[in-house]
Amino acid sequence: MYDEQGAQYLDCINNVAHVGHCHPLVVQAAHEQNQVLNTNSRFLHDNLVDYAQRLSRTLPKKLCVFYFLNSGWLGRAHLFCRSSEANDLALRLARQYTGHQDVVVLDHAYHGHLSSLIDISPYKFRDLDGQKEWVHVAPLPDTYRGPYREDHPDPAAAYADEVKRVLSSAQERGRKIAAFFAESLPSVGGQVIPPAGYFPRVAEHVRSAGGVFIADEIQVGFGRVGTQFWAFQLQGEGFVPDIVTMGKPIGNGHPLACVATTQAMAKAFEATGVEYFNTFGGSPVSCAVGLAVLDVLEKEQLQAHAASVGSFLMELLGQQKAKHPIIGDVRGVGLFIGVDLIKDKATRTPATEEADYLVSRLKENYILMSTDGPGRNVLKFKPPMCFSSDNARHMVAKLDAILTDMEEEVRSCETLQLWPQPSSAQ
Structure with a gap:
């Protein structure tokens, strides 16, 4: 998709434009x-x-x-x-x-x-x-x-x-x-x-x-x-x-x-x-x-294409799940995929704020993503059926980079210590 200034966005969610925008x-x-x-x-x-x-x-x-x-x-x-x-x-x-x-x-x-x-x-x-x-x-x-x-x-x-x-x-x-x-x-x-x-x-x-x-x-x-x-x-x-x-x-x-x-x-x-x-x-x-x-x-054999690209995307997202603890579950079939973001593995508490932040960061990187689920924490992939393996690689690379940044920010906050101020003279 393109905005009014000609900027190009990768659409990962528009299941209405089923065979591609303006085919x-x-x-x-x-x-x-x-x-x-x-x-x-x-x-x-x-x-x-x-x-x-x-x-x-x-x-x-x-x-x-x-x-x-x-x-x-x-x-x-x-x-x-x-x-x-x-x-x-x-x-x-x-x-x-x-x-x-x-x-x-x-x-x-x-x-x-x-x-x-x-x-x-x-x-x-x-x-x-x-x-x-x-x-x-x-x-x-x-x-x-x-x-x-x-x-x-x-x-x-x-x-x-x-x-x-x-x-x-x-x-x-x-x-x-x-x-x-x-x-x-x-x-x-x-x-x-x-x-x-x-x-x-x-x-x-x-x-x-x-x-x-x-x-x-x-x-x-x-x-x-x-x-x-x-x-x-x-x-x-x-x-x-x-x-x-x-x-x-x-x-x-x-x-x-x-x-x-x-x-x-x-x-x-x-x-x-x-x-x-x-x-x-x-x-x-x-x-x-x-x-x-x-x-x-x-x-264009888009049904077979959805099976092939969807399987590849699931594999890439599975690798991200092994790398980033915030990803609790990757589930889907064909080009219908959800990535469930959690705060911790034990309780599977929905990472709602983190998901919202991630979607905003992806948009800044010209990738359109959204969330679903009762906790608004599940990244939803329902792209046009022409979504390609190259599109999948590009999107997952950006997702990886942003999640890595988020984890580094959390670690930085955890290592900060507030030193006690010297007491004033009596």
Whole structure:
């Protein structure tokens, strides 16, 4: 990225510019379609169906109905045919299908800025009006900071049992569950990687309670995790959510989002007779942009690139962890990585002030970084997918130099002694 004076910054956090800032092929696709037609989705256009078909090839066959929105607008594409709007629609679909109201979410989660989504975002509602009676919060499946850590024999089962307990408690109070709503990789919660097998177990408990499973892929989808196209696929080949929401990277900065679901859920939604229509959802230009993003991902092999560069970056950051005691944990997959900064290894107290200082120093060195997590102490890496090995080396070298400076400053302060002043004559 460049500022108004032409200074160049290395962007390590912008997961919206998924295939790179102002990628020429994406810009060209939008420009060319704008010159031909851009109108609302009451007018049929091939781009809508073409795009839905392309997306369908990346997902399990069960997820075959697509609703396109902006902010992650709405049009419906038949294959029989954040983003806030996408997650709000997912909530409506789940409630209509199940006939239930309540939602289970993970602690520290954030799902959008609409009122319906603030209500299911502990990250926000705890600072506002508090928790609604229809919202139930399960522990974040964090094996570094949570109750079941890396030394637990089966953290996936243990965290899934916590969800089961939340469900049982809600049912004992007469509450009926519509959905379990979770980011496939919790981001705001601190770049958390749920243990493998956690989602399938949770889905079993939730479906037994009459609810559905909603996977929020708005920050982590479209090949970011490297080994898979969608982050929920990290949980096992047999696991399929009932609803998947997409946004942010889907349009490389263009306002585009999508909800993918099953025919059964879509039919239940439409049975109300209340049509869901959004003027700009699935517009010709938006779908042209979405298609161009998929084209770039394929042509530039960015999913494989994310796997390769992400693995290299994890290796470099692991070396820094061995060198600098402030780094308590390095976790991630593909180009979704968190560096957990701590004050001491025994208590794993979040190094919040140090993290804030480090981000400021990195910016002075023309590197854009940010923090996440309840303690605002986790450095988050979610760069554009074109982020290279050379970019990784450059960023880690600057990180190393700044951490070394910070450690030297601490040692200098520790060696300073305040000598007693001579007492004045009586």
